[in-house]
Amino acid sequence: MVKLFSVLLVILLCLGSSQSSAALNSVFMSDVTNAQTPKGVAEQRKTLYQLLGRLPDRQRPITVKLVSREETKDLITEKLLLDLNGLEMVPAFFTIPKKVTGKVPVVLFNHSHFGQYAVGKNEFVKGRPEMQSPPYALALARAGFAGLCLDSWGFGERSGRPELEIFKEMLWKGQVMWGMMVYDNLRALDYLETRPEIDAKRIATVGMSMGSTMAWWLAALDERIKVTVDLNCLTDFQTLLEEKGLDRHGIYYYVPDLLNHFTTSQINALIVPRPHFGLAGSLDPLTPLKGLQKIDENLKKAYANAGVPQAWQLKIYPVGHLETAQMRQDIMAFLKKWL
Numbered sequence: 115m116v117k118l119f120s121v122l123l124v125i126l127l128c129l130g131s132s133q134s135s136a137a138l139n140s141v142f143m144s145d146v147t148n149a150q151t152p153k154g155v156a157e158q159r160k161t162l163y164q165l166l167g168r169l170p171d172r173q174r175p176i177t178v179k180l181v182s183r184e185e186t187k188d189l190i191t192e193k194l195l196l197d198l199n200g201l202e203m204v205p206a207f208f209t210i211p212k213k214v215t216g217k218v219p220v221v222l223f224n225h226s227h228f229g230q231y232a233v234g235k236n237e238f239v240k241g242r243p244e245m246q247s248p249p250y251a252l253a254l255a256r257a258g259f260a261g262l263c264l265d266s267w268g269f270g271e272r273s274g275r276p277e278l279e280i281f282k283e284m285l286w287k288g289q290v291m292w293g294m295m296v297y298d299n300l301r302a303l304d305y306l307e308t309r310p311e312i313d314a315k316r317i318a319t320v321g322m323s324m325g326s327t328m329a330w331w332l333a334a335l336d337e338r339i340k341v342t343v344d345l346n347c348l349t350d351f352q353t354l355l356e357e358k359g360l361d362r363h364g365i366y367y368y369v370p371d372l373l374n375h376f377t378t379s380q381i382n383a384l385i386v387p388r389p390h391f392g393l394a395g396s397l398d399p400l401t402p403l404k405g406l407q408k409i410d411e412n413l414k415k416a417y418a419n420a421g422v423p424q425a426w427q428l429k430i431y432p433v434g435h436l437e438t439a440q441m442r443q444d445i446m447a448f449l450k451k452w453l
Contacts, residue, residue: 166293170199189255198301205271209251210260217313220260224321224328234270238263246442334384341452342390350405379412387420389452395433
């Protein structure tokens with residue numbers, strides 16, 4: 115199927131941008147529909163994971179060091195050092211409501227980029243100007259959810275080297291920077307399953323911007339994620355190409371050979387039938403409106419075919435690349451409903 119799709123892609127791109135876009139959308143939707151068998155989904159996930167380059171062993175042991183533990187009236191915050199990949203330690207924050215009874219649901223939170231490499235996981239516990247208050251760690255705790263957020267490669271306490279330098283070195287070694295980022299978060303799911311406080315059947319993932327992209331990639335690859343919320347980065351690859359917008363995203367974003375195998379819709383269709391909420395700004399250059407409409411059309415069909423049309427939702431707000439109070443309210447309502 116992959117070889118056939120690659121040939122069709124080349125042919126269709128030669129038809130002209132408007133005609134090829136419609137034709138590609140039809141082909142992509144056919145592939146999305148055909149993939150919705152257990153065997154088809156498993157094969158698609160395998161292919162998607164293989165595109166992420168040379169990754170560490172998924173079964174290697176995980177070790178953890180507790181660095182500090184703080185308590186407030188609302189939540190407990192643990193700072194951790196996790197050995198997830200065997201290459202460098204991964205600093206993380208784990209948070210849990212102060213008063214809990216029994217096992218609690220958890221949100222794997224993915225921090226954003228904004229070219230602010232020193233922020234990283236601090237976004238989760240301290241917030242940032244582009245996002246609403248309180249920070250997500252506190253908002254989730256007040257709603258009864260635990261949370262975990264890692265410093266991604268090149269960010270926070272892992273920000274000693276420039277992103278482009280990390281990307282280049284990994285490329286030489288057959289690694290993909292985005293793949294290494296995804297790998298750490300997949301292993302974070304393994305770690306969460308070891309926490310006695312966590313209900314492993316109630317795991318969600320949430321993120322904004324770069325974290326948004328991480329959210330839908332993780333959910334596409336791993337069914338342990340039961341609820342997905344992506345904020346401000348559900349970008350259609352073909353539309354971004356048509357609008358000559360590749361420089362709007364950082365170098366980390368680009369996975370070799372990806373477009374010969376997947377569209378954004380096809381990756382997100384691997385989340386079906388699990389609940390998925392996408393939020394975007396109509397004025398956000400990172401997510402062209404035409405592409406959002408294409409993804410929405412495709413995923414509405416995919417979720418309808420699965421018999422759960424209500425589990426997919428896309429809301430577009432009249433803003434740019436930021437989180438509004440209404441967005442935060444809608445996100446928390448979606449988590450409370452589905453998680």
